Amino acid sequence: MAWTLFISAIFLLALGVPVAFSLAAAALLAVALDDRYTTIVVLKEMFTGIDSFPLLAVPFFILAAELMTGGKLTEVLLRFASQFVGHRRGGLGHANVLSLTFFSGISGSALADAAGPGSMMIKMMDKAGYSKAYAAALTASTAIVGPIIPPSIIMIVYALQDDRVSAGALFMAGLLPGLLIAVAMMIVNQIISTRRHYRADAVRPTAREMLRNTVNAIPALLLPVIILGGIRAGIFTPTEASVVAVVYALLCGAFIYRSLRWSNVPGILARSAILTSSILLIVAASAAFAWVLTIENVPQSLAQWITSLEVGPLGLLLLINILLLIFGIFIEPLPGVMVLVPILAPVAFAAGIDPVHFAMIVIYNLTLGLITPPVGGLLAVTSAVSKVPIGALVRELRPFLLAHVIVLLIVTLVPSLSTWLPYSSGLAKPLASAGLGSATSRVLVSGECLYVRGAQKSSRCA
Secondary structure, eight states, X not given: OHHHHHHHHHHHHHTTOOXXXXXXXXXXXXXXXXXXXXXXXXXXXXXXXXOOGGGGHHHHHHHHHHHHHXXXXXXXXXXXXXHHHTTSTTHHHHHHHHHHHHHHHHHOOHHHHIIIIIHHHHHHHHHTTOOHHHHHHHHHXXXXXXXXXXXXXXXXXXXXXXXXXXXXXXXXXXXXXXXXXHHHHHHHHHHHHHHHTOOOOOOOOOHHHHHHHHHHHHHHHHHHHHHHHHHHHTSSOHHHHHHHHHHHHHHIIIIISOOOOGGGHHHHHHHHHHHHHHHHHHHHHHHHHHHHHHHTTHHHHHHHHHHHTOOHHHHHHHHHHHHHHHHHHHSOHHHHHHHXXXXXXXXXXXXXXXXXXXXXXXXXXXXXGGGSTTTOHHHXXXXXXXXXXXXXXXXXXXXXXXXXXXXHHHHHHOTHHHHHHHHHHTSSOOGGGGTOOTTTOOEEEETTEEEETTSOOOSSOO
């Protein structure tokens, strides 16, 4: 049954079948060829997978991003970012990075970042004399920060798969790694711009213009502050924060910037509904796929194999990094989280690895798959909006991919980058506070569930 599941899923993905349909069809075929279950169980598990209150945050955060984009937020952030670096060597590239980083605090989606402000920056860089392929590569590699800087749809889904972490803690955990990624992209841009003599054509704005642009951008920049501040203060949960974000985005677009027309709202709602449906369909199909894995004891077998290697926490993290990088090449981040987290998170926890730190490693790894062929969703979107062939885009991506690997190693080797803010804000507790350490924690596999010695039985089977 497990072999049928994997082979059929890989075959369908290789044919170009959408991820959601590939996973659902593979699960259905595996169950249909097994006499123990009826095929109706696949539908049941799909509905169970999306029957979750925290998932309500997904459509609201998507709607908030669409409302902000419809309210001309992209232009506001571009002007704000460009005024600081647009006049320097490689300035438009730096402005690209800053704009996408600011927009990440609103959209929570790498694809939205690339299709929105990213497409505008590619056109501006092309007119200024930058190689269009280079501009597209910079945009795609920087858009990775979309799911890492809060709010993040992937983080919400991850928190549903691992009950040791909360969405609020992951939101806080993504800030420093996200900013580190942005800095790394700016360093690469500076090196390449200097080497290729990409000069800035923009004139340094006056102090008065900078003040006006900054004041104009403040309402947009306040959205992530309101979300994280409200969650930290206990005013609302991450799910409730998504509704607050929608109301705030609507007020900003309609009454502060006065660029959101009420006639555009039906179209915004329709786009949000379509995008939400596609995400929830992936979540539902991944839930059915993961259920087949569970009843076939694949998580337990993999857990036993990994722990038998006795490589220690650091060796385990490096092995998991390699596994996730390979896995991310062939599958999108959302289904990757749904399928792999229930398998790997209990193993990492039992090895004494902090759940928040491990979550950031998984999310960053799988998100990198968006800019690696053959699947590479970001490659397809960026190629479409820039009209640059994917081959040329991939060639320009090499230095950025190297920078991402270096940042990934830093995030892996320095846990405090991911855990300091969640701990200091009280949204997460250190692993040691639960009396668990790498020296005493061991994985014990018994029956269908995975246990950790010295702790209560996990409420979730692997």
